[in-house]
Amino acid sequence: MELLFSNLEHGFSVALSLNNLLFALLGALIGTAIGVLPGIGPVATISLLLPITFGQPATTAIIMLAGIYYGAQYGGSTTAILLNLPGEVSSVVTTLEGYKMARNGRAGAALAIAALGSFFAGSVATILVAASGPVLTDIALSFGPADYFSLMFLGLVISAVLAQGSVLKSVGMVVLGVALGLVGTDVQTGQQRFTFGVPELSDGIGFVAIAMGMFGICEIILNLERPEARSVLSSKVGSLWLTKTEWKRAIPSVLRGTAVGSVLGILPGGGAALSSFASYMMERKMSRYRHEFGTGAIEGVAGPESANNAASQTSFIPLLTLGIPANAVMALMVGALIIQGIQPGPRMVESQPDLFWGLIASMWIGNLMLLVINLPMIGMWVKLLQVPYRYLYPSILIFCLIGVYSLNNNVFDVYLTVVFGFIGYLCAKLKLEGAPLLIGFVLGPMMEEHLRRAMLLSRGDPTVFVERPISATMLALAALALAAMLLPNIRKGKDKALSE
């Protein structure tokens, strides 16, 4: 316990340095902005800004990118409540009760509980990350190559199972991502694989090009295709404070949402969107005021908003302790770390204490900043929505292009982004999910390495994967997750939760 405090103290000393504070604020501001704006998600934005962070130390870069991710959860709720327009996927459910509350003249209360609930959930989840980090790391250090392989396998399976739409198609996208990760020089023999003699491909396909193409560029085209009318709520936001009954009703929901979000955030493929759905379902079943759902029940805002913020913090746990990304945003973080020369994994807590504890401390600071950014300045963010999309998309496009070029100062990366923009659009039209592909792409090369090492150690005996208890448990869980999806009832429940 004492160690935890001294570590946290160290973390705060890192996070409170002027440069890191500045970048945490920058991340929070950008995150809120893209959260408010529909059509730009955190995945696209983070891949857009990845190249910009290279000039900064790793800790500063990750602090800013993390700020964007959880900032988006705050910002997304603003438009959901005021305009019935979810700025992010994770705030889709907030529109259900939040917009009704705004219609009833309680917009201020909805915004306040969304921000306060998020802050509470974020604080709890941050403590959870700090407390569980070193413990999980100790466990992870006893992992052998076979265990790692199985753990990553489990991660891929769960991320496919929890993705939207058909499980089998998502598994296909994961495998396709692994296949894309194969391109480049084979680490052990130096042989070129699938490079077609293109020298630029010998280091592998650029991670940023895939992420930007599949998310950034593809989103632009999809948004242009279906122009949406935006109307700003004319009625007043109203008092930003809650009445006594509202407090009474909201607090249990915030607590439940925090718990649900913290747990679901850790799961691969979970993250913010899934947990806000789960929390909404839970509130609708457990609240004493469930008959009011659909007419503007505060529980339906407090729960999901707390849940999505808690999840966005705890989804850092598998990344920081095991080096395994839980969702597409975390896959981007892995990309950022690797480009910075840091191999994510259990040794990170020891070898990069500044990064680990600094990030944790900055999460809490960032949440505090977001509370200030969001509540009193709500009017400014709503104004942002009046910027027409026709001015927004050329800007996104240009930032994407310059960013991707500056990675290697090579226009080849620009063309690669064009290719993945096309692939992203093709996938969107066929309802193939991009997120599992990105996770597969990041985990693929690591899996290959661990597989090779495990098989070498076992002298080519594949039973090593079921003989080691940790590995066997992981594989059993993966099989269980796949089997569960075959049961029609569970599948229907998932579809319902994700499609509403």
Added chain:
Amino acid sequence: MKINAKDAASACLLILLALIGLWLNQDHTLGTARRMGPGYMPMLTFVVLLIIGIGVLGISLFSGPDPLEPWAFRELILILVSMIVFGLLLEQAGLFVSIAATVAVSALADRTHKPLGVAGCALALIVICWWVFIDQLDIRVPIWPQF
């Protein structure tokens, strides 16, 4: 039978990619399970991809109907072309010209754009990009046309 056209097309795509992958992988030594060569993991990956593709195809035969969606070719092509224009121009014509050209081409994708708005947008972006990328981040890219 209600055919799910989206799934069927996805399946064909996955199968096609798996077959191409397996074909290309013939160049790489497989090695043994104990000492895997460069071709071992690709072989595993593409075989799994092939099996999944066939599985998706099977399910698609009765999970529909889900017809294919029309493509917005105009928007798609204009955005992608505007990006290619950027790539072609950047190292010869410099950053400012490339930004202006890319904004101009991509603006055609949105019919509500007006010439004056496009010009303003391009100018604003040139100023912002100069400040962020050249002045602040100091990336190495020609600003003006190179002769």
